[in-house]
Amino acid sequence: GAPRVVVIGGGAGGATAARYIAKDAGDAINVTLIEANPQYVTCFFSNLYIGDFRSFDSITHGYDTLASNYGITVVNGYAQTIDREAKTVAMADGSKVPYDRLIVAPGIDMIWDSVPGYSEAAAEKMPHAWKAGPQTQLLKAKLDAIEKGQQIVMVAPPNPYRCPPGPYERISMFAHVLKAKGFTDNKIIIIDPKQTFSKQALFQEGWEKHYPGMVEWYGPDVHGGLKSVDPDTGEVETDLDTFKGALVNVIPAQKAGTIAASAGLTNEGGFCPIDPFTMRSKADETIYVIGDASIAGDMPKSAFSANSQAKVAAMAIRGELTGSKVFPARYSNTCWSLIETDDGVKVGAQYEPNDEKIASTSSFISQTGEDAALRKTTYEESIGWYSGITADIFG
Numbered sequence: 001g002a003p004r005v006v007v008i009g010g011g012a013g014g015a016t017a018a019r020y021i022a023k024d025a026g027d028a029i030n031v032t033l034i035e036a037n038p039q040y041v042t043c044f045f046s047n048l049y050i051g052d053f054r055s056f057d058s059i060t061h062g063y064d065t066l067a068s069n070y071g072i073t074v075v076n077g078y079a080q081t082i083d084r085e086a087k088t089v090a091m092a093d094g095s096k097v098p099y100d101r102l103i104v105a106p107g108i109d110m111i112w113d114s115v116p117g118y119s120e121a122a123a124e125k126m127p128h129a130w131k132a133g134p135q136t137q138l139l140k141a142k143l144d145a146i147e148k149g150q151q152i153v154m155v156a157p158p159n160p161y162r163c164p165p166g167p168y169e170r171i172s173m174f175a176h177v178l179k180a181k182g183f184t185d186n187k188i189i190i191i192d193p194k195q196t197f198s199k200q201a202l203f204q205e206g207w208e209k210h211y212p213g214m215v216e217w218y219g220p221d222v223h224g225g226l227k228s229v230d231p232d233t234g235e236v237e238t239d240l241d242t243f244k245g246a247l248v249n250v251i252p253a254q255k256a257g258t259i260a261a262s263a264g265l266t267n268e269g270g271f272c273p274i275d276p277f278t279m280r281s282k283a284d285e286t287i288y289v290i291g292d293a294s295i296a297g298d299m300p301k302s303a304f305s306a307n308s309q310a311k312v313a314a315m316a317i318r319g320e321l322t323g324s325k326v327f328p329a330r331y332s333n334t335c336w337s338l339i340e341t342d343d344g345v346k347v348g349a350q351y352e353p354n355d356e357k358i359a360s361t362s363s364f365i366s367q368t369g370e371d372a373a374l375r376k377t378t379y380e381e382s383i384g385w386y387s388g389i390t391a392d393i394f395g
């Protein structure tokens, strides 16, 4: 029969790859998509849900169209291990899924002990909301329960993590919700292990303009490094001080989704080396790794990047299995962030592969001091992007 392509992970990367292979190869390739959850909640625009700009429903997507319109076999279950010798994926329920080519797109998992005192159980009290779903709803409920004068603390993640501007867009949305209630004396503290962060000048300008005195960002030099968190008291301790939050949002360090390491696809840094021309794993000729789990050179970990990498991998795999033409790989990314109503900013780049890595060839970023009309246009662009990319991922 037709060769089998199996995809692990039905997110921004995996679902795009499955759709493009099924769409372009038709019956010539048999495509199976393995996804643990029956529905996918996008991390992208989840901050806009936190800020009351989007409903939870509007960021939730299903797999029905991929199955019905593209003939993809969607397997709802957790992939436990990969047998690279036998070329099979073992599911948690004991069943096995054979493949000729495998795409591994599991996103990230948390390194829980990167923050002393934090754990999967602690996330029920101090949500990370860095995977969207119940965690996002918990974070939102805790934000909405904040009273006048109460403080929010965020523990920001070290590099590399998914969505470099994400924590700071989230801070903006926290401030927006508090300001809308008239709680402009409430403080939002960020304890950050990084000396600088993505779009810093743009965010700091926006916080001064829209939320004066509310947001305090501290790199490691001010209060010392993070020592621990206490989920029972809401305390965040640094080398020099202790902060207390009615809401504490802990975003721990991250690694490739667990299955990548268990299959031997990761390096010592916890992510997967790939061939920059095709996204093929450096560890296995029949496996491709795309999205957050991969080491994609200059590309940030974003849904835009994952979607772009998926198309490169899909084309390479079709070429290998059916002899279809393979064009030179090109990648692109843009990350938009909303700071306050109609005040959108963006950063992005184009990329090409070379022997070392996927390298940036040109880039752009919003400027400080831009007028309101341009910022509104930038925000509107992001809404168009969201409808476009979710249709490109889920059909």
Ligand code: FAD
Pocket: 008, 009, 010, 011, 012, 013, 014, 034, 035, 036, 037, 040, 042, 043, 044, 045, 046, 047, 077, 078, 079, 080, 105, 106, 107, 108, 129, 130, 131, 162, 163, 166, 167, 170, 257, 258, 259, 290, 291, 292, 293, 301, 302, 303, 304, 305, 306, 334, 335, 336
């Ligand atoms: P994911 O989208 O996480 O998909 C992985 C999927 O694999 C999941 O559905 C998971 O359930 C499944 N899975 C994992 N392991 C298994 C297994 N063993 N068996 C079965 N299924 C498995 N990006 C942007 O481009 N723009 C934005 O504005 C943006 N905003 C963001 C805001 C926030 C708050 C966050 C946290 C992220 C944001 N991102 C944004 C980043 C974006 O969400 C990720 O980079 C993107 O989802 C990565 O895609 P992926 O396919 O690698 O992983």
